[in-house]
Amino acid sequence: DTGVSQDPRHKITKRGQNVTFRCDPISEHNRLYWYRQTLGQGPEFLTYFQNEAQLEKSRLLSDRFSAERPKGSFSTLEIQRTEQGDSAMYLCASSSIYDFSGYTFGSGTRLTVV
Amino acid sequence: AQTVTQSQPEMSVQEAETVTLSCTYDTSESNYYLFWYKQPPSRQMILVIRQEAYKQQNATENRFSVNFQKAAKSFSLKISDSQLGDTAMYFCAFMKPLNTGTASKLTFGTGTRLQVTL
Numbered sequence: 746d747t748g749v750s751q752d753p754r755h756k757i758t759k760r761g762q763n764v765t766f767r768c769d770p771i772s773e774h775n776r777l778y779w780y781r782q783t784l785g786q787g788p789e790f791l792t793y794f795q796n797e798a799q800l801e802k803s804r805l806l807s808d809r810f811s812a813e814r815p816k817g818s819f820s821t822l823e824i825q826r827t828e829q830g831d832s833a834m835y836l837c838a839s840s841s842i843y844d845f846s847g848y849t850f851g852s853g854t855r856l857t858v859v
Numbered sequence: 860a861q862t863v864t865q866s867q868p869e870m871s872v873q874e875a876e877t878v879t880l881s882c883t884y885d886t887s888e889s890n891y892y893l894f895w896y897k898q899p900p901s902r903q904m905i906l907v908i909r910q911e912a913y914k915q916q917n918a919t920e921n922r923f924s925v926n927f928q929k930a931a932k933s934f935s936l937k938i939s940d941s942q943l944g945d946t947a948m949y950f951c952a953f954m955k956p957l958n959t960g961t962a963s964k965l966t967f968g969t970g971t972r973l974q975v976t977l
Binding site for chain 2: 776778785786787788789790793801836840841842843844845846847848850851852853
């Protein structure tokens with residue numbers, strides 16, 4: 746297992762377009778988390794899954810954002826009608842549910858909305 | 860809601876010297892976990908060290924150690940014998956287990972940018 750993979754690494758899109766990011770967690774991890782990190786800030790929690798169930802969503806996750814984890818494996822994060830304020834690094838992480846040793850993070854997807 | 864505060868936006872240390880990064884947090888919980896993560900430029904975030912709140916002994920990992928003061932809600936990171944490869948953003952993070960006893964989301968501070976110089 747090569748860790749948490751995120752695709753694409755970089756995405757430039759025009760305002761108003763839809764974008765979708767993918768995260769492949771460590772295979773034996775049943776928890777998957779999405780965070781957003783803007784320049785000079787710490788990561789902010791967006792949502793997380795346990796297997797295929799989405800257990801919590803942050804207020805940061807507006808109606809334009811949707812996340813799925815259809816078979817409890819990979820996850821997608823879609824942003825509809827992108828705005829310039831959506832420009833950020835989107836981080837994915839995974840863990841086991843009883844693992845308190847910290848998450849394994851992916852390298853992130855950097856979104857630039859122009 | 861829990862909050863994590865890192866009051867040092869940037870710090871600089873010479874190679875081989877020791878540096879301490881500060882972190883304070885606010886919670887009414889008694890059982891929780893604290894973490895320090897390192898994020899090198901354009902690279903992924905990796906765990907440096909963690910502390911369990913119910914353990915009084917401060918965690919250590921090679922050159923990295925913490926000073927955990929539960930009553931003061933303080934969790935500082937000491938890096939000894941600093942190396943150029945320690946140059947990175949360092950984030951303090953807090954986790955409160957769910958009522959089910961399982962892991963939960965992390966709440967991060969705003970980070971401290973550490974520059975190690977020759």
